[in-house]
Amino acid sequence: MLKFPIYMDYHSTTPVDPRVLESMLPYFSGKFGNAASKNHSFGWDADEAISKARAQIAQLIACNPKEVVFTSGATESDNLALKGVAHMYREKGNHIITAVTEHKAILDTAKRLEKEGFEVTYLPVDSDGLINLETLKAAITDQTILISIMLANNEIGVIQPIAEIGQIAKEKGVVFHCDATQGVGKIPVNVDEMGIDLMSFSAHKIYGPKGVGGLYVRRKKPRVRLAAVMDGGGHERGMRSGTLNVPGIVGLGKACEIAEKEMIEEELRLTKMRNKLQDYIMTELDEVYLNGHPENRLAQNLNISFAYVEGESLMMGLKEIALSSGSACTTATLEPSYVLRALGVGSDLAHSSLRFGLGRFTTDEEIDYVGKRVVEAVTRLREMSPLYEMAKEGIDLKSVQWTEH
């Protein structure tokens, strides 16, 4: 039985897995201790739970449990990584490299650092959404102190060649930060094999609670040091002060444990579902375009532009399905998705995009329903679209003198 509304926006957030919720419950009012209380059993219980979570995370990303710093989520982790490195290593250099399709938590942090006098190179991406490794190499100078490239993109699901980037960073002796918010728990991550020195991740993207995440900070070869962003009690090896969110961290740990066990099977299942949805839409409709690399992408992601229809009106026609669009109208800025624009997708097609985010609780029945409804809605809106009519009349829309407004 289909249940409405259908959730297909798993890149945005995920529901807490019931197993995760169960693991968290004892830590709200029963075992409520402060993990920093070293002198009584309340504190010891909390500390033990934190240690367990560290081990669960370490298992998933193949690091030492001591290398995990807990934060409030990936935005904080990104801030801590970029500002922490910049401020710690400013004597060594003032240059940072990132990419144009990164999350705003990276881009806006980089912009703030530019205001402080740091220089930032924003690498372009090709039409598939991947950065070019030669361009990356060429961008590195003797002033470069940090490279920050995401694992998987939140809009188009494209997976960057992280191991190759890690290799380049290592050769040049530059710290490498990876925003892996969309990738951890979905695809295998090994910080050593991938040459990652710092890595951001978040619980709520992997069926854990909101408001908790972490930053992996390499302790050996090289030992990465960070200037703290917040001052306080010196928790988390002095890198992140603040009483630990024990239930949240327990949930994050449990979410990682489940992901580690189930992610391969889940990826296979979701790949099949995603491909089915993609094939159906592409067979039933003309002039639909896949955004992002066709293979190097998350199983969970499908980002498609439907020419001649506008994304927001399309979502309005699909109101029983929770989706995202790259359309300007879904944002306050009236600018279409900067990620799609960076791929060279025209503004018109960026306005026409939908992002389908599949996840753990997506069913085959939902996929069939969503495919059918998307085709219906696009067909209806195309009948209403002057652009579709003009295109069908053979008018080249690029040759038309539009009235900009």
Place this chain on the structure above:
Amino acid sequence: MSYSKKVIDHYSNPRNMGSFDKGDDEVGTGIVGAPECGDVMKLQLKISGGVIEDARFKTFGCGSAIASSSLATEWVKGKTIDEAFEIKNTEIVTELNLPPVKIHCSVLAEDAIKAAIADYKKKNNEG
């Protein structure tokens, strides 16, 4: 984005959606907006003896843009050219309860009416 009931109604049951023959001398066609901006409206007026007898629209754009143009076709019908020319975007904003970020949709609808009238006048040498 939450929509007013009226926007949802026009989106779900668009009034006068479709096209007239552009070549017809009685038809004035206005196309405004740009695909890059995310909205394009085509408004057509069928005019006889200075009175708008019928109207059609097609719109590429968000729900508010569709609703604004659908509403415009309802409002212009039966009006003289001069009366239709007086329709203000602010009236559309009020009728549809458009939020500030959607005011440009109403402006576009007003522009579309004016562009369609201008096209009709040009065709009939009244410009």
